[in-house]
Amino acid sequence: xxxxxxxxxxxxxxxxxxxxxxxxxxxxRVVVVEKERVGxxxxxxxxxxxxxxxxSTELLLKAxxxxxxxxxxxxxxxxxxxxxxxxxxxxxxxxxxxxxxxKKAGVTLLRGSGHLVAPTTIAVQGDTGVGVTVSARRxxxxxxxxxxxxxxxxxxxTGVMTSTEALDITDxxxxxxxxxxxxxxxxxxxxxxxxxxxxxxxEMMPTLLPGATDEVIAxxxxxxxxxxxxxxxxxxxxxxVASSGSGFAVxxxxxxxxxxxxxxxxxxxxxGRWPNTDGLGLTEVGxxxxxxxxxxxxxLATSVPTxxxxxDAVSGPMLxxxxxxxxxxxxxxxxGGSRTVDYRSVPNVVFTRPExxxxxxxxxxxxxxxxxxxxxxSPFSANPRARILGETDGLVKLVCEAxxxxxxxxxxxxxxxxxxxxxxxLAVQLGATADDLAWTTHAHPTLxxxxxxxxxxxxxxxxxxRAR
Amino acid sequence: MPDYLETTVDKFVFRVATDRLYSPEGVWAxxxxxxxxxxxxxxxxxxxGDVAFAEVKPEGTVLGIGDEVALIETIKTNVGVPxxxxxxxxxxxxxxxxxxxAINGDPYGEGWLALVDARDxxxxxxxxxxxxxxxxxxxxxxxxxxxxx
Numbered sequence: 001x002x003x004x005x006x007x008x009x010x011x012x013x014x015x016x017x018x019x020x021x022x023x024x025x026x027x028x029r030v031v032v033v034e035k036e037r038v039g040x041x042x043x044x045x046x047x048x049x050x051x052x053x054x055x056s057t058e059l060l061l062k063a064x065x066x067x068x069x070x071x072x073x074x075x076x077x078x079x080x081x082x083x084x085x086x087x088x089x090x091x092x093x094x095x096x097x098x099x100x101x102x103k104k105a106g107v108t109l110l111r112g113s114g115h116l117v118a119p120t121t122i123a124v125q126g127d128t129g130v131g132v133t134v135s136a137r138r139x140x141x142x143x144x145x146x147x148x149x150x151x152x153x154x155x156x157x158t159g160v161m162t163s164t165e166a167l168d169i170t171d172x173x174x175x176x177x178x179x180x181x182x183x184x185x186x187x188x189x190x191x192x193x194x195x196x197x198x199x200x201x202x203e204m205m206p207t208l209l210p211g212a213t214d215e216v217i218a219x220x221x222x223x224x225x226x227x228x229x230x231x232x233x234x235x236x237x238x239x240x241v242a243s244s245g246s247g248f249a250v251x252x253x254x255x256x257x258x259x260x261x262x263x264x265x266x267x268x269x270x271x272g273r274w275p276n277t278d279g280l281g282l283t284e285v286g287x288x289x290x291x292x293x294x295x296x297x298x299x300l301a302t303s304v305p306t307x308x309x310x311x312d313a314v315s316g317p318m319l320x321x322x323x324x325x326x327x328x329x330x331x332x333x334x335x336g337g338s339r340t341v342d343y344r345s346v347p348n349v350v351f352t353r354p355e356x357x358x359x360x361x362x363x364x365x366x367x368x369x370x371x372x373x374x375x376x377x378s379p380f381s382a383n384p385r386a387r388i389l390g391e392t393d394g395l396v397k398l399v400c401e402a403x404x405x406x407x408x409x410x411x412x413x414x415x416x417x418x419x420x421x422x423x424x425x426l427a428v429q430l431g432a433t434a435d436d437l438a439w440t441t442h443a444h445p446t447l448x449x450x451x452x453x454x455x456x457x458x459x460x461x462x463x464x465x466r467a468r
Numbered sequence: 469m470p471d472y473l474e475t476t477v478d479k480f481v482f483r484v485a486t487d488r489l490y491s492p493e494g495v496w497a498x499x500x501x502x503x504x505x506x507x508x509x510x511x512x513x514x515x516x517g518d519v520a521f522a523e524v525k526p527e528g529t530v531l532g533i534g535d536e537v538a539l540i541e542t543i544k545t546n547v548g549v550p551x552x553x554x555x556x557x558x559x560x561x562x563x564x565x566x567x568x569x570a571i572n573g574d575p576y577g578e579g580w581l582a583l584v585d586a587r588d589x590x591x592x593x594x595x596x597x598x599x600x601x602x603x604x605x606x607x608x609x610x611x612x613x614x615x616x617x
Binding site for chain 2: 220223226227377379381382465466467
């Protein structure tokens with residue numbers, strides 16, 4: 001039996017370790033229970049390793065275009081073993097960094113698999129089989145998420161990759177079938193495409209990235225992918241995955257309900273993630289659930305007064321930055337505060353080629369809420385910096401309240417969209433207007449000028465291209 | 469293959485096909501069986517520049533004469549294309565998704581935008597210009613453009 005702590009955090013991913021660090025800042029004695037490595041899905045098998053692969057493949061493609069920029073690079077080719085080393089090296093460095101931060105903050109890190117046995121007690125099973133119990137006045141549940149397993153026959157066939165397996169690239173498939181056109185599926189589609197695979201994407205909804213971005217952005221991305229030779233099939237109801245020769249055959253109903261089939265030598269199932277809430281003793285201790293997710297109020301408090309929950313295990317977008325915000329809110333509340341969560345400015349970012357980033361309401365969402373909406377768009381083809389970079393595909397779309405010009409949503413497809421969205425997030429958070437953006441001087445020549453141009457579009461006053 | 473009326477203004481050559489009718493905005497309409505094929509004229513495509521994207525309203529869209537039937541994004545502008553005929557979009561040129569540059573390369577042929585089931589073709593066609601009339605109007609517009617500083 002170890003000494004009672006002020007706060008015990010179950011799970012050391014982005015929600016958990018951030019909660020721990022914030023609680024420690026507020027003076028709490030904190031323990032984190034983590035069964036694998038700190039950093040969770042994000043650091044180890046999610047955000048970080050995928051972005052390492054994306055960065056490498058972007059460099060590969062740019063190197064092949066070097067002559068466009070007056071540079072001679074004879075033959076740029078992927079070196080898969082070195083790529084894996086770079087990816088793992090980045091992950092290891094960041095995991096070490098988080099461990100260091102926790103240590104420096106005086107947070108105890110307890111390795112093992114934890115589950116609740118009481119509202120203030122976690123039982124921890126280490127891998128040596130030894131068990132300890134940890135007591136704390138307050139608990140924060142951050143168990144994260146697992147790969148979703150929808151009931152499609154064949155998903156569990158050996159060789160059908162999950163996103164975790166797709167990170168381990170030892171050879172490049174000739175034809176990769178990606179089941180699922182959401183964030184994860186599309187990021188991997190672009191990685192494998194850059195490495196030389198032919199790619200087919202099957203998405204159930206009528207657009208790619210359903211619920212993640214504005215329709216115009218999703219349609220334009222699909223069009224750009226198709227122009228590059230990817231097969232993008234939306235409205236596809238996947239029925240089964242089966243072995244076929246040395247590869248796989250995926251059968252589906254197309255958008256018109258016609259039975260169809262596509263064959264490839266590798267398949268990736270990217271069908272979402274589920275909260276990881278089984279076997280944690282939650283219902284036994286009285287924690288109310290909301291389906292698979294842990295039910296929480298706007299303070300991230302659960303139905304048990306000493307327990308809060310955060311991150312992928314509660315409802316809301318399954319994003320690391322949302323998890324981090326949750327961690328900070330729950331930590332403050334577990335230490336006596338009463339902060340509410342505010343997800344208004346949580347952006348969706350997708351590291352495809354070109355990148356996608358969205359914050360706030362889409363045009364359809366804004367109209368559905370009855371807002372009087374005016375939209376303004378600005379293409380990167382009109383942006384000087386984009387032209388210099390040779391990355392002119394894409395656009396900025398602002399969704400504004402027609403009267404005041406308040407920015408309800410910002411949506412970007414294009415170079416560095418994932419960085420550029422920060423301006424949009426700030427605008428949404430502050431309730432800024434299109435005029436605020438338009439009269440903020442944006443440096444020239446930079447990519448954010450595309451935001452400026454879109455803001456000018458709200459007043460039908462674009463300077464660098466003629467809107468209709 | 470239609471015949472063309474042709475004029476040269478400044479260093480640009482503009483052609484008008486003689487087998488179809490025209491709206492003053494520079495959109496052509498050609499009866500094909502029961503339906504009306506529509507597209508942009510040579511003058512309109514040259515005026516707006518290289519087409520990067522062409523979004524045509526999908527099959528089933530009901531349009532009034534003058535309603536926007538397509539949004540063309542070129543490198544210098546976005547231009548809405550008003551329909552020269554009222555009716556329902558029956559077919560969209562499949563080439564528009566992957567190769568909208570056909571609008572520039574072959575505006576009267578491969579670069580067609582849509583086939584429309586016209587609601588009242590006799591009335592709508594009476595409002596359109598015949599090739600000679602459009603040719604005159606277009607030549608005037610082209611000279612105006614050329615004289616702009």
